[in-house]
Amino acid sequence: MRFAVIQFGGSNCDRDVAYVLNEVCGVDTDLVWYKEGLSPVHDAVILPGGFSYGDYLRAGAIAARTRVMDDVRRLAGRGGLVLGICNGAQILAESGLVPGVFTVNAYPKFICRHALLRVEKGKTPFTLLYQEGEVVRIPIAHREGRYIPPAEGGARKAVTARVAFRFCDEKGEVTPQSNPNGSHENITGVLSAGGNVLAMMPHPERASEEILGSSDGRRVFDSMILFLEKNS
Amino acid sequence: MPEFLVRITISLKEGVLDPEASLIRRALENLGFPTSDLRTSRQFLIRFGAADRQDAGNRAKAMCERLLANPVIHRYEIEVMQ
DSSP states (O other): OOEEEEEOTTBOSHHHHHHIIIIISOOOEEEEETTTOOOTTOSEEEEOOBOGGGGOSSTTTTGGGSTHHHHHHHHHHTTOEEEEETHHHHHHHHTTSSSSEEESOSSOSOEEEEEEEEEOOSSSTTTTTSOTTOEEEEEEEESSOEEEOOSTTHHHHHHHTTEEEEEOOTTSOOOGGGOSSOOGGGEEEEEOTTSOEEEESSOGGGGSBGGGTBOTTHHHHHHHHHHHHHTO | OOEEEEEEEEEEOTTOOOHHHHHHHHHHHHTTOOOSOOOOEEEEEEEEEOSSHHHHHHHHHHHIIIIIOOTTTEEEEEEEOO
16 A cells, blocks of 8 residues: 655645654655656645645646646546645645635635544544544635535535535534634535545644554544545 | 737625625724625736637636635626737
8 A cells, every 4th residue: 555645836735644654654655756757656635735836826727637636536536545645635635636615714724733633434444533523623624625516516416425524613513603714514524526535734754653643534544544444 | 820818807796705805894994984784805917828718718717717716605707908
C-alpha cells in the first residue's frame, strides 16, 4: 500500500501530512511534485492545504486545472482514495470531483482555531473508525471555506446524502452559532458520488497526536488505511 | 488573424452572499456614504487573435467556462470591444 501527497507551488501542509502518514500511521508515503505526476503504485492520494498559486483567481482554481489532476481523476476512477484537505478541498471542488464550491467566509477574514465536527456518515473509506454522530475536534485554518452546494434541484439534493462532516456544538447540535464560516447547512466535508473522494476544510493532520491537543483527526488516515487493507 | 480586445466581467449570481461587498458597503457608510446596494465584480481585459468577432466571443465564452468563472456561484458577461 502506498500513499502520495501532491505538492503544488504554495502547498504548505504537504510535509505535515506526509509526516503523519509515514511516522504516526506507518504507511509508506511519497511527496510528489505536481509536475512528476502520480505513479500506478499509489492507492491513495492527499491534496494538502496551503495556498497553491497564491490563491490567485479563486482558491484552488489554477491547481485544479493542472495535468496531475488527470492522474487524480484516473486514480478516483479506478476506486483509489482521494482526500483533499483545506486548499486540497478547494481544488477538488474546483475540479468537479466533489460538488459545490468553497468560497470566502461569511465574515471575510482568516479563521484559525479548533472546530467541533459531527461525523455525518460513518461507513465511508474516510470515516470507518468513527461512530456516526460522534463529535470530534479538528482545527480549521482558512479564509475561503464557506461551502456552497450546486444550485437548487437534483444536484443540491444529492449533496445532502454525501455530507461527511458538519460543524456542530459540544452536544453535536448543528446550529448557526457553531458554524464558523457560514457554510451551507454547516457542511465542511463532502464526498463524491462514489464515496472514494472526500473534500474537507478541517485539517486532520493537525490533530493526529495528543501532544497537539487532539488526535481525533488521525482516524481519517487510519480509516483510509483500513479500507485499503480490507479491499486489497 | 485579426486581434480582438475582449472585456470579460465575472460577478456573483443573484442571491449568492458577497461578504466583501457588505463589508465595503459598511465602510462607505462609516465615511458618510449610505448606499442601498453594492456589488463587486472582476474584470478581465484580454487581447487575442480570432477569425472574427463571433469566434472571439466563442473563445472568450470557453475561457469563462473552463477557468475564469465557477459556474456554481458566478455569472459572466462578454464584450468584444474591437
